[in-house]
Amino acid sequence: MDDDYRIVEGPPPLDDYLRLRRDSGLTPVRPDQGAGAISGSWSACHVVAADGAPVAMGRVLGDGGWYFHIADIATDPAHQRRGLGRRVLEWLIADIRTRAPEGAYVSLIGDPPGQRLYRSLGLDDVAPSLGMAAVLR
Incomplete structure (x- = not known):
């Protein structure tokens, strides 16, 4: 990361959170979902460009004891x-x-574009386990 960027502790503002999810290819979420995600995070950070605009982010969900999900x-x-x-x-x-x-215990769901990065930082496949999910309607 060069000098044109700086890391900031905490999540980006809600509008930027929603924009970064959408524009980076993550599933878009509604403002009420984004607000809950931000307020429910155990930890978060974001990167701002030289003009102050948030351009990258990440967060952690955690119980504070042993389970932490990036x-x-x-x-x-x-x-x-x-x-x-x-x-x-x-x-x-x-x-x-x-x-x-x-x-x-640190986990994440690694989509194909990020898997090489995640492995390079010590995260491994959980095989034979399989990640599972459901979207409630």
Whole structure:
């Protein structure tokens, strides 16, 4: 990450959270869902460009005891391929290491574009387990 960017502790403002999810290819969410996600985070950070605009983000869901789930790693397409996602993930993992008890379990759902990055930072496949999900309607 070069000097044109700086990492900020905490989530981006709601409008930027929604924009970064949408523009980076994550599933868009409604404002009420985004507000709940932001307020329910155990930890979060975002990256701002030289003009102050949020351009990358990530957050952690956690119980404070042993389970921590990394979510919403997203980078604005105009700022991708500059190491911003790596810096966000490194910051989040460092925060978990600093504040969580020894033996914390860290997980994430790794979509194909991010899998190489996640593995390079020590996250492994959970095989033979399989991630599962449901969208409630």
